[in-house]
Amino acid sequence: MIEIVAWLIPVPPLLAFGLIILFTNRSNRLSHVIGIGGMLIAWALAMSTFFYAVSGGELPVTTDVQWLPTGDTSLNIGTWIDPLTAVTLFFVAWTMLAIFVYSVGYHNFGKAGDSKDRPGLPPHAGGIEPMYARFFAFISLFAFGMLALVVTDNLLVLFVGWEIMGFCSYLLIGFWYGKDSAKAAMVKAFMTTRVGDVFMLLGLAYLYTLTGTLTYSEILFNPETLEMLATTPSVLGAGTSAAALIALLFFIGTVGKSAQWPLHTWLPDAMEGPTPVSAMIHAAAMVSAGIYLILRIFPLITAGWHHGDPLTEIMVIISFVGAFTALFASTLAVGQNDIKRVLAYSTISQLGYMVAAVGIGAFVAAAFHLITHAFFKALLFLGSGSVIHGVEHGAHESGDHINPNDMTHMGGLRKKMPLTFWTFLIGGLTLSGFPIITAGFWSKDEILAEAFGTSHLAIFVVLALAALITAFYTGRQITMTFLGKARSKAAEHAHESTWTMTVPLVVLAFFSVVIGWAGVPKGFPVLSSFVPNWVHEFVDSTLLEHSEVLEFNPVPLIVSVGVALGGLLVGFLMYRKLEAGAPDPLARLGRVYVWIQNKYYFDELYDFLFVRPAYWFAETFVYRGIDRRVIDGFLHWVASLAGRLGGWLRNKIDIPIVNGSGDFVGEGIKTAGREGRVIQTGRIQTYLIAGVIFVGALLSYIFFLL
Amino acid sequence: MSDPFTAIGQFITDLLISIGIDAVITNILLTVIAAVLLGSVVGLVAIITIWAERKLLARVQDRLGPNRVGPYGLLQSFADIFKLITKEFLIPKGADRYVFIMAPLVVVGGVIGLWAVMPLAPGLAGADINVGLLYIIAIGAIGTLGIIMAGLSSNNKYAMLGAFRTVAQMLSYTVPLLLALLIPVMLAGSMGMTKIVEAQSGTWFILLAPLAALIFFISSLAELGRTPFDLLEAESEIVAGFHIEYSGMGFGMFMMGEFVHAFTISALFAVIFLGGWQGPGIESFPPLGFLYFLLKIVLVYFVIIWIRGTFPRIRIDQMNSFNWKFITPLALTVLIVTALVDKLAVENGFNRTAVLLASNAIIVLVTAFLVRAHAASLRRRMEVTDRAPIQQPEAAGD
Amino acid sequence: MVPLSWFLILAAAIFSVGLFGVLARRNAIAILMGIELMLNAVNLNLLAFWRYLWSDSLTGVVFIMIVLAVAAAEVAVGLALIISIYRRRSTVVVEEIDLLKW
């Protein structure tokens, strides 16, 4: 039974996509009913799978059928339900469902469309989105990709789902393709993630050539294979094992997908899409998929490594990239005034946490943070969408045309949009790790505790610093947006969003708080005696080699509480009295602030390092040098040579010899034809008479003469 | 007195033999007598049906109809016949003389020939051949030939056009007619007319195959060239159609052919779908079957007259598209569905009548739905193209 | 009883007459008629042989049915071709349809 359910989970969104694209795209109502209905069915199936898993059902549940025979081996397609899959399904289904419902309100369903609205541009008077049905088709396909990626039992289908999501994110970031910025962003996102994907495909190919299979059970949960991979030297030689190289290639895929440094630049630009898309990409699906991948291949990353050992090279790389990204992106978030961009950088930073956790071998902590982050980041994005929506409406009413994303024009929205404020506050506090009550505290604390407990002090310090900055910009964002006085007319006229937008916020806020209680670490004062560390036990059972539970240590706890509260407080105090038009208090940092605001000039750097050299290379070298000079020159040479040769042949051979004999034959045939053509009358009857007489002759020969 | 027809035949045979005539020749004579008798009676029926039709049409149109000659105008037809006989049979200049003369004979002959296989009563049929229904189809189309001959030989363009229309219509509607007739053949398991009648001793086929009956009826109307398919003699378009040049008894023969044909089709419908001579009490007194048969014929004939009185004429493009786009696909569907359902129902022990009726009802519902959807789309297109005509009348079959 | 050879002689005669129609007629439709006559002669032959020699199997009858089907198809296509030619070139005389000659 559960096997069939697992098979069916990705199917409803796919059907919904097909139905909407092919049949119902004229009817907005029918389209969103089908889209949400499909997601609802998928959600119900995912929940039943999850509850089967947590209620002690036998795991992993696995089925497969043969898909593609390839000579000696065959590629199978199947499902794989283990604890990691189950919890991933849980948060993916919930957040996606919330996003689907939220989209109805976000795209102003029920409002009359403005005749000036054009497909490819955001509706400018609060009317219904012109491509409403198409949006639901795209996100349905996106949901299919994500769910297929989660339930599959092999890396190939995972890659397929991965690419479907990449394609969908391309479509959705550029959903308003009438905007030039959106067009640029969609191309950038697609191309940047493609860099990672190519490496990932290389990893897949390499893995396949070594093992002849891509199925989880035969690679990741097969100690012999892992041992083989860990001991086989890689093609690079020089001490790296095949496992490490494959893990590195996969990790580059993750770097692209989860926007880790140095491939992080696409994600902030992806904010050009509608806000549900941002939530989809940054919380529920795409970036989570990157982390899901490295969690999935955790046995491969850690092949030949055991708890307590010094980190292997690949783990060092991963943890370094993760920690660096966490700190680096959090500093960038400080300088942003666009409400969604702050969250985008925050996402990059939080993903860095998870990557770093995987890097130091803290599998459970990373998974735990993945879950909590999905909920609170989805909540924050949807909340920010609600804010933007409200401010946009205010802008329409007051005629004050400002950028509705810009936080400097907000302020005082607490009274205007109470539900959004409270849920956003919960999300913000969770993000900054407000002690005890929020889920973010528990998950982040676990990562810090792991880093501290396994004595990776450098990592610990960097992450703690990142946590401090995170708390700071969260405080800054909440204060600038909701507290104080309204700094524009639009903000004064803002009002609360419809129920289809607020209900998902409340649901997500609920989970943002509650999820944390499933992961209270063992030995935590007072609380741990009430609630067991359920997450640790459950998720850890994914792996063959179980990690030992760390002893409780108050140092990371104190640090964690300290940075969270401190950061929030500083943020609040600094921005409490921000006036309209006043410079950002951080501008006092001078040059550093300029650097931050310009994202450390990474875009410019890449432009200088890659884009312009590529153009130059194409123009100067390939076109002028190779194409014009070498290839064309060669062709011209060949052509003139052929011409000269042809002339010689024509004058010496063709005209006297070939033509002479040809003419003779031709003239002879012509003469023969002219003389003989009277026989051909062109009348079938004549031929028939001849034929009949011949047959008669033949008959008489046979019957009378033989 | 169990079988009076055999008894009469035996009586005549005995009589002839007693005069001293050879047995073989007696047999031939008997056949000839029966054939002449049957043909004459059927021909005479036309006289009555003409009167009935005029009278009924008059009632439909709130008139009195013939009422001067004889009681209730009963002798009106006789008066008409005398008039026709005494008129000169004109042969137009440039006409193809022999073909012109033969055409009405072929028409009447073809129609009367149909009665050769008609089972009139239990044990009474002209020739009970095992391919009776096929014979009906084959001989029934001979009438088309007569009409073509008339149109060709008249040296008149209206006659020619009328003949064209007739041929187009008759050939087209033969397709659904044949398909509809295959269903009773399938249900009875035979093409013999007597077998078909006997197969309806329990349930009449109109209950087993109502749609087939309807299709057969409509196609027959088209074959007859009766309203609403009477565009072969649409006065406003082609004057009188193929018999425009005929006068006197030549015209009379065409008239007779037409009425006898209508009567014959009624008889066919009665035989194939209404159980022919089936009815209560025929086992004990077989001649009763003849009465039942006559009653059923009259009933169907009444419906034909009724339709003539109430329906408008359709256009020629409507005639064509109705046939090829609606009734032929429907007949095909019904044929296939009936074949499947009948086979499965009989194998699985369902009530045959109920299952077949239900399948017919489902086909009707689906058809109605499709027609509605099609009409809706046509209406939408009409709205889109505003007042532009939806459809140019297609070129007629020429 | 009619001897088998009578049927065969009649069939041969009709066949030859049909063949003459095909060979000598100028009108394309008349040629078609000739072909029909030839086919009918063949059918007569087939049925006669079936009746006299092989009446224990239905091969002859089936053969005739197939011939009938082919004849129907042939007439339909043939007439369609003739009418198409008539539309384009206003002629049904086979001697005048000589575009591909020389």
Next chain:
Amino acid sequence: MTGPQIIFLAVGAVTLIAAIMVVTVPRLVHAGLWLILALAGIAVLFILLDNGFLAVIQVAIYIDAIAILIIIGVMLTRTAMSDTARQINRMWLGAAFACLVIMAGLLAIVSQAPTATAGLLVEDQVSMEALGRVLVDVDGFILPFEVASVLLVAALVGAILVAMTPARGD
């Protein structure tokens, strides 16, 4: 001379004369009508050969469909060739000679034919049911039957396509 022989001679004579008229009469319409007579004669001969089914089929297909179609074809194209024009081509003498050759050849073969007498027909073997079964029997004639039906469909479509009035601008 038995009854069937008299009938055969009468019908055969009519058929042969009709056939000769088909290929010789100048008026094509008349040729068509003579063709119908010849086909009807063949149908009667079929009855003489104890196959009423094929006789009826002969009438239904040849007379009702093919002959009428041919007559329509004649009518449609009658302006192209007047009935007074020469109907026989210049090579008719050659054609006649060829036909005589063929006829002689055929008669020569016929003279070698066995002098068989018709056996009794078993009713089951000529019944339509038996014919129907053998037509769809896997060991019977299902393949020719299906091929013939495909041929008919192809001919139907092809005929419509060939004779269709070309769309304007074509």
